[in-house]
Amino acid sequence: MFVFKDSGQGMCLIPVAFDHMLFQFSKRAKGVFTPVRFESEKCLEAGYLAGLCREIETLDCPVCLDMRYVSSAEARSFEPFARKQFPVFFCGVCPSLEEILFQDMGELEACRHPKVFCVENPLVKKIADCPDFLETVEGLYREKIRDLLRSVTRPKKDASGRIVEIKLESSGVFVNRYVALKDLFLQMDGALFLLYEMAERVYAKYPAAADRESKTLISCSKTGAAYASLLSMLLNMRAVYCKSVGPKFALDTVRLKSEIQEGQDYIYVFDFLCMGTEARILHALVNCLGGNLLYGIGAANYLDIGAEEFRDSFFSKLETLSDIQSAVDGYRVRPIVRE
Amino acid sequence: MGIEKRYQKLGCYRKLTPNYQDKLDRLIDAYADDLDAPIHVGDSLFTPHDFNHHCYNLYRIISENLCDLDIGGDRTKTLSEFELFLLDIAVLFHDCAMSSKVKLEVRREVHSADSAERFLKLWRDSESTLSKVRREANMSENDAKIVAAVIRAHSDDKSAPSPEKTGIFDEGLSDAMPSSDAGPVRAKFLAGILRLADELDITSDRLGDTRLKEQLDPGNADNRVSARHWKNLTYFSALRKSAEVETQLDLVLDEDAIREEIDKGNGDVVHAEIWKVKEKIDRELEKIKKEIFQKNALGRRIIRVETTAVSTRQERFKQPPQEEGAGDSPAPVRPGGDLDVPHGRGGTSLVKKSGGAKEETGDAPRQPAGESEKPAEVGVSVVSKRVQAPLDKFIVQQKLVETGHFRKNGTWCARDWINMTRVVEEPELLDNCVKAFAGHIYENMDLDGTIILGIDLNGTLLGVRVAAKLRCPFGLLVPPQELSGPDGRVDFSRFQHVIYITDVVVTGDMIARVTESYQLEEKVIGTYALLYRRPVPHEVPPEKGDARTAGAREKEREQLYQFKRPLYCISDSFDCELTREADCSWIKSETGCISRHKIVK
Numbered sequence: 060m061f062v063f064k065d066s067g068q069g070m071c072l073i074p075v076a077f078d079h080m081l082f083q084f085s086k087r088a089k090g091v092f093t094p095v096r097f098e099s100e101k102c103l104e105a106g107y108l109a110g111l112c113r114e115i116e117t118l119d120c121p122v123c124l125d126m127r128y129v130s131s132a133e134a135r136s137f138e139p140f141a142r143k144q145f146p147v148f149f150c151g152v153c154p155s156l157e158e159i160l161f162q163d164m165g166e167l168e169a170c171r172h173p174k175v176f177c178v179e180n181p182l183v184k185k186i187a188d189c190p191d192f193l194e195t196v197e198g199l200y201r202e203k204i205r206d207l208l209r210s211v212t213r214p215k216k217d218a219s220g221r222i223v224e225i226k227l228e229s230s231g232v233f234v235n236r237y238v239a240l241k242d243l244f245l246q247m248d249g250a251l252f253l254l255y256e257m258a259e260r261v262y263a264k265y266p267a268a269a270d271r272e273s274k275t276l277i278s279c280s281k282t283g284a285a286y287a288s289l290l291s292m293l294l295n296m297r298a299v300y301c302k303s304v305g306p307k308f309a310l311d312t313v314r315l316k317s318e319i320q321e322g323q324d325y326i327y328v329f330d331f332l333c334m335g336t337e338a339r340i341l342h343a344l345v346n347c348l349g350g351n352l353l354y355g356i357g358a359a360n361y362l363d364i365g366a367e368e369f370r371d372s373f374f375s376k377l378e379t380l381s382d383i384q385s386a387v388d389g390y391r392v393r394p395i396v397r398e
Numbered sequence: 399m400g401i402e403k404r405y406q407k408l409g410c411y412r413k414l415t416p417n418y419q420d421k422l423d424r425l426i427d428a429y430a431d432d433l434d435a436p437i438h439v440g441d442s443l444f445t446p447h448d449f450n451h452h453c454y455n456l457y458r459i460i461s462e463n464l465c466d467l468d469i470g471g472d473r474t475k476t477l478s479e480f481e482l483f484l485l486d487i488a489v490l491f492h493d494c495a496m497s498s499k500v501k502l503e504v505r506r507e508v509h510s511a512d513s514a515e516r517f518l519k520l521w522r523d524s525e526s527t528l529s530k531v532r533r534e535a536n537m538s539e540n541d542a543k544i545v546a547a548v549i550r551a552h553s554d555d556k557s558a559p560s561p562e563k564t565g566i567f568d569e570g571l572s573d574a575m576p577s578s579d580a581g582p583v584r585a586k587f588l589a590g591i592l593r594l595a596d597e598l599d600i601t602s603d604r605l606g607d608t609r610l611k612e613q614l615d616p617g618n619a620d621n622r623v624s625a626r627h628w629k630n631l632t633y634f635s636a637l638r639k640s641a642e643v644e645t646q647l648d649l650v651l652d653e654d655a656i657r658e659e660i661d662k663g664n665g666d667v668v669h670a671e672i673w674k675v676k677e678k679i680d681r682e683l684e685k686i687k688k689e690i691f692q693k694n695a696l697g698r699r700i701i702r703v704e705t706t707a708v709s710t711r712q713e714r715f716k717q718p719p720q721e722e723g724a725g726d727s728p729a730p731v732r733p734g735g736d737l738d739v740p741h742g743r744g745g746t747s748l749v750k751k752s753g754g755a756k757e758e759t760g761d762a763p764r765q766p767a768g769e770s771e772k773p774a775e776v777g778v779s780v781v782s783k784r785v786q787a788p789l790d791k792f793i794v795q796q797k798l799v800e801t802g803h804f805r806k807n808g809t810w811c812a813r814d815w816i817n818m819t820r821v822v823e824e825p826e827l828l829d830n831c832v833k834a835f836a837g838h839i840y841e842n843m844d845l846d847g848t849i850i851l852g853i854d855l856n857g858t859l860l861g862v863r864v865a866a867k868l869r870c871p872f873g874l875l876v877p878p879q880e881l882s883g884p885d886g887r888v889d890f891s892r893f894q895h896v897i898y899i900t901d902v903v904v905t906g907d908m909i910a911r912v913t914e915s916y917q918l919e920e921k922v923i924g925t926y927a928l929l930y931r932r933p934v935p936h937e938v939p940p941e942k943g944d945a946r947t948a949g950a951r952e953k954e955r956e957q958l959y960q961f962k963r964p965l966y967c968i969s970d971s972f973d974c975e976l977t978r979e980a981d982c983s984w985i986k987s988e989t990g991c992i993s994r995h996k997i998v999k
Contacts, residue, residue, distance in 0.1 A: 084869050134402050244872040245849070247865060281855055281874055285862040291825070292863055299823055302855060
């Protein structure tokens with residue numbers, strides 16, 4: 060069960076669509092490796108909800124089940140929740156799911172916010188009716204992402220254990236911490252959560268499957284390629300990888316011609332955008348080969364891509380899950396001064 | 399207990415047109431509840447013959463394992479829609495006499511005949527839902543005979559004077575029976591499918607959750623006879639198509655349930671029970687194959703059902719019980735090929751020695767070049783023949799083998815290479831390779847404390863997907879020459895075991911270097927590569943004045959395959975020609991080849 064806690068409200072949040080996706084990955088236990096995709100209209104399996112019910116029993120606080128991207132569930136699969144009388148509430152409930160919930164659980168109370176329902180329980184109702192409840196839910200997601208980023212950001216120490224600055228040659232800067240997003244794969248569920256969030260962003264931008272399928276994910280670095288590979292699996296999109304793109308490498312346009320097709324639309328996938336050097340080079344490269352770099356999605360950024368100065372540039376088309384400064388206190392960048 | 403609608407997601411329902419779907423829904427709504435009643439006869443509490451478990455399982459087994467449900471295609475290769483509809487009806491009614499709600503006296507030995515009789519009775523009862531549905535569908539009496547014959551054939555009549563003439567040998571059942579549809583219906587074939595599906599519904603999926611505890615209790619006086627049947631269901635967790643052999647179904651053993659019994663000291667009893675189940679299925683399959691499937695192109699696909707262990711701890715359960723001393727000891731010798739625990743650690747992965755059970759698995763294990771005369775040190779196994787063929791085809795059709803020159807290391811140059819980036823950018827092929835690797839790792843490796851490491855870009859693209867499917871930690875291995883970057887060396891010391899994933903292995907020197915650099919020698923339990931390209935040295939007669947002795951050259955050749963660990967690949971079809979750098983005439987200076995680890999066309 061993928062769960063995060065809000066100490067302020069004293070509740071737990073379970074992103075059900077994502078958690079169900081993890082369950083689908085786990086179905087390997089039956090020796091089945093079916094394709095697991097990001098789905099905008101997910102049907103929850105009874106086996107998943109039964110397991111969730113057992114795990115919720117171990118939590119000692121009200122539980123918010125975020126039902127975004129869930130449109131249905133197998134027959135009577137919510138009944139165990141009603142029997143256990145858990146202090147639960149559901150947010151992001153679409154009309155088709157609402158019908159199923161009422162069938163399985165009997166009367167649920169509608170709360171002051173749209174698409175939010177809860178069981179009859181004064182404590183639960185109080186939390187769900189809080190004016191900033193929806194903001195709290197969004198905040199929990201933001202904080203989870205920041206937690207994950209913090210967990211892979213580390214200073215570099217020299218042999219004597221002293222913290223030293225890290226030179227990012229390609230960006231022309233020193234940084235005081237290294238954002239090692241590749242380390243997130245050491246805790247695979249965390250990496251999958253970030254990827255699921257990225258998939259949601261891509262889906263929001265291109266909701267039509269045909270629209271997504273006509274585009275190709277493109278990445279440069281190895282870590283970016285790993286993220287692009289999983290994102291392409293979740294979104295069922297094609298992905299290509301450009302090796303050796305960066306100021307230290309020669310731009311082998313002959314080789315890249317086979318990767319970048321004239322007239323093709325691309326979505327740039329990256330892990331961390333520091334000063335945007337790689338993005339600038341890739342943008343120029345795709346343009347010169349006749350492709351269109353339409354959009355970009357990444358886990359984190361340092362460069363202020365929303366700044367006014369980038370309003371008309373490619374950076375304004377990029378999106379990340381979080382900026383690194385709001386996630387990591389004291390993250391600093393200093394330009395390399397050439398003597 | 400209500401009817402679960404999950405059957406509507408299965409192929410044998412979805413392949414019907416809405417008209418037939420509606421009719422099947424009505425029949426299920428009308429009769430499924432009747433099946434859901436505990437059956438208590440004498441000392442037996444029978445395993446469920448209900449709709450939500452047993453019938454649903456049969457629909458699933460038929461949809462996923464036994465039938466190619468490409469309705470409306472070539473009739474020699476697919477079922478017609480009408481045949482499928484009749485089969486669906488037969489599944490619903492095949493055990494209808496095994497319910498105390500329907501019959502006061504349940505007769506296990508003749509339940510197939512009783513069920514067929516009840517079906518015909520309902521068919522002819524003008525007030526019944528079945529009768530209304532069949533009238534609306536313009537079905538004839540011939541159709542009733544077909545369904546009844548299929549139901550009757552799903553089990554032998556043990557009370558008949560000649561039981562051997564019942565079941566699929568019943569005189570009322572024939573290969574082609576007239577029907578209300580355009581052509582005859584292959585009733586005998588439908589009976590074979592139903593009978594086999596019924597036989598294969600022996601996994602824990604059949605267990606209901608509500609009555610389980612009571613039924614499993616051998617101390618329950620009502621259940622002295624059938625407790626064993628209930629227990630047997632817990633030993634099998636799933637039925638699935640084999641990833642190795644197209645015509646094989648695998649019964650997956652349930653690791654936890656069996657472990658629990660072994661811990662209680664019941665290992666030999668469980669072993670015997672599992673083997674009895676397997677033998678019974680084999681007997682049934684042989685009979686159906688001989689009498690029905692071999693006469694029908696449709697039926698030739700399923701030729702074998704094997705038990706499959708999810709980990710090597712249960713490997714022995716795949717073999718018949720030994721006469722004596724089997725105990726709970728490790729895997730016994732397998733007929734036709736030894737099972738050998740490879741380097742790294744004991745009992746975690748399987749490698750078949752050269753000459754192993756090739757005819758069983760389709761694998762073609764062989765030793766790296768230069769070691770054919772030596773005792774086997776490491777095996778190279780193809781993990782999935784099913785994926786190998788399309789991969790080989792893709793490489794050939796897309797002309798991915800490029801000739802030229804590639805300097806591998808300080809000793810050898812390759813004369814060709816394969817552009818594997820194209821392979822990992824091909825979604826379907828990539829998915830299939832990832833699935834084959836993930837399945838093989840899951841079945842053969844202990845994932846606790848294990849990390850999957852992707853070597854280089856293509857290894858990363860493959861490895862991260864495999865690790866995601868297994869929800870297992872993943873790391874990118876940066877080649878030693880790139881370790882000076884800002885991220886430096888990642889510490890993998892907290893992991894006890896390492897599995898490598900890469901695109902191509904020829905001499906294995908890259909893996910050996912990475913392993914040495916990261917000090918992972920003791921942790922590597924296997925390497926997965928899309929291709930193992932057997933190195934084939936191209937010998938040039940030593941030139942006059944060559945300082946190297948014949949012995950030194952021989953030693954070089956012996957060391958061709960650098961990495962002595964189990965290697966699993968999708969394909970080993972493309973050998974790789976190597977030339978000693980000193981002999982390489984491609985781009986040469988006085989000191990030999992001048993290219994530096996890069997492709998030169």
